[in-house]
Amino acid sequence: MEKPSLEKLGWNSFFEQYLGKTDFIPARIIRKHNSGYDLACQEGVYYARIRGKLRKDLPKEQWPAVGDWVLCTLEKEYAMIESILPRKSKISRKVSGKTSQEQIIAANADTIFLVVSLFEDFNPRKIERYLALIAESQAKPVVILNKVDLIEDAKPFLEEAEKLVTDVPILVTNALKAETLAVLEQYTNKGQTSVFLGSSGAGKSTIVNVLLDAGHQKQTVNDIGKHNKGKHTTTSRDMLFLDNGGILIDNPGIRELRVWLDGDEALSESFADIEALAQECRFRDCLHDMEPDCKVREAIKSGVLDQERVDNWRKLREESLELLQKRQEFGRHVDKSQSNRLAKWTKTARKKSCRRGLR
Numbered sequence: 001m002e003k004p005s006l007e008k009l010g011w012n013s014f015f016e017q018y019l020g021k022t023d024f025i026p027a028r029i030i031r032k033h034n035s036g037y038d039l040a041c042q043e044g045v046y047y048a049r050i051r052g053k054l055r056k057d058l059p060k061e062q063w064p065a066v067g068d069w070v071l072c073t074l075e076k077e078y079a080m081i082e083s084i085l086p087r088k089s090k091i092s093r094k095v096s097g098k099t100s101q102e103q104i105i106a107a108n109a110d111t112i113f114l115v116v117s118l119f120e121d122f123n124p125r126k127i128e129r130y131l132a133l134i135a136e137s138q139a140k141p142v143v144i145l146n147k148v149d150l151i152e153d154a155k156p157f158l159e160e161a162e163k164l165v166t167d168v169p170i171l172v173t174n175a176l177k178a179e180t181l182a183v184l185e186q187y188t189n190k191g192q193t194s195v196f197l198g199s200s201g202a203g204k205s206t207i208v209n210v211l212l213d214a215g216h217q218k219q220t221v222n223d224i225g226k227h228n229k230g231k232h233t234t235t236s237r238d239m240l241f242l243d244n245g246g247i248l249i250d251n252p253g254i255r256e257l258r259v260w261l262d263g264d265e266a267l268s269e270s271f272a273d274i275e276a277l278a279q280e281c282r283f284r285d286c287l288h289d290m291e292p293d294c295k296v297r298e299a300i301k302s303g304v305l306d307q308e309r310v311d312n313w314r315k316l317r318e319e320s321l322e323l324l325q326k327r328q329e330f331g332r333h334v335d336k337s338q339s340n341r342l343a344k345w346t347k348t349a350r351k352k353s354c355r356r357g358l359r
């Protein structure tokens with residue numbers, strides 16, 4: 001049994017800087033169970049639990065997620081997680097229901113592939129929602145328009161998708177034809193962690209399997225992960241190791257994708273086109289509603305901008321605002337700049353509601 005090097009697990013200078021002098025062992029969470037975790041370190045793969053003290057100190061929403069680097073001690077049969085290293089990125093969603101709880105889907109991803117089926121799943125509003133989530137994560141988004149074999153013409157979809165993004169690569173694939181996935185390789189290089197997001201049935205696991213099969217060298221890290229053997233199907237979130245050193249995290253379809261946004265920066269990034277137009281509106285606090293000289297409304301009128309995209313932008317902002325308010329109510333930490341923005345939004349939202357006779 002070959003032991004994984006830290007590099008093979010995705011360790012790099014970012015995490016090194018936080019290591020300092022310690023007797024604890026750096027390890028990466030490769031799987032989450034109901035009762036604990038599997039983690040991989042230079043000594044091998046271990047079942048792990050969070051040390052009681054840490055469990056008490058950390059709010060549950062901050063507990064380790066797949067992809068996290070932790071420091072641990074090794075007992076004979078299992079490992080104890082002592083602390084979590086700072087995250088390079090994290091992709092989160094809001095827990096379903098009436099809570100303000102964050103759920104980390106995966107940590108320390110370099111690239112997040114958003115897999116969309118062109119056949120049954122192409123919905124610009126849903127794509128925007130995902131992209132806003134990814135923008136918040138600090139990882140680099142790549143959109144995969146999959147199942148191109150099942151549609152007549154991909155061009156209109158591609159054009160539509162291009163309207164939703166700036167500087168985000170869009171790949172068109174047929175996961176049943178491995179050659180079309182070769183374009184993904186530039187993102188799945190040695191030590192790079194990629195997360196696959198998207199609706200159930202979009203083709204994530206199929207793509208992951210093709211990439212796993214595409215390995216040319218002999219298996220190394222995969223051997224130690226017993227659950228990595230054979231065909232991969234998503235039961236829980238798994239981390240998978242490619243022979244070229246790339247690291248993949250497949251995700252089960254997310255049924256309800258409530259945004260988890262810690263402010264409006266991610267939204268500004270995802271909706272840069274609208275934000276840029278809004279800068280040009282006559283009034284600084286323009287709601288793009290009835291105001292004269294509104295560039296956003298002009299763009300909608302002239303067909304440059306979709307009304308639905310603007311509506312979705314509003315909706316996501318409102319969700320985000322609601323979440324921040326809930327977090328403040330529950331006394332969760334909301335930093336100063338966020339609460340300033342919140343105050344501004346609240347004012348804006350109230351104004352808007354009055355004007356529209358809502359609420």
Ligand SMILES: Nc1nc2c(ncn2[C@@H]2O[C@H](COP(=O)(O)OP(=O)(O)O)[C@@H](O)[C@H]2O)c(=O)[nH]1
Binds near residue numbers: 115148175201204234
């Ligand atoms: N025709 C076609 N079928 C695909 C493609 N990609 C995936 N599938 C099929 O779509 C179904 C769902 O794929 P799966 O990878 O399980 O989706 P996941 O839920 O996103 O992991 C499976 O039956 C796949 O064989 C594709 O590009 N073209």
Ligand SMILES: [Mg+2]
Binds near residue numbers: 206250251252253
């Ligand atoms: Mg799957």
Ligand SMILES: [Zn+2]
Binds near residue numbers: 282291294295
């Ligand atoms: Zn305006």
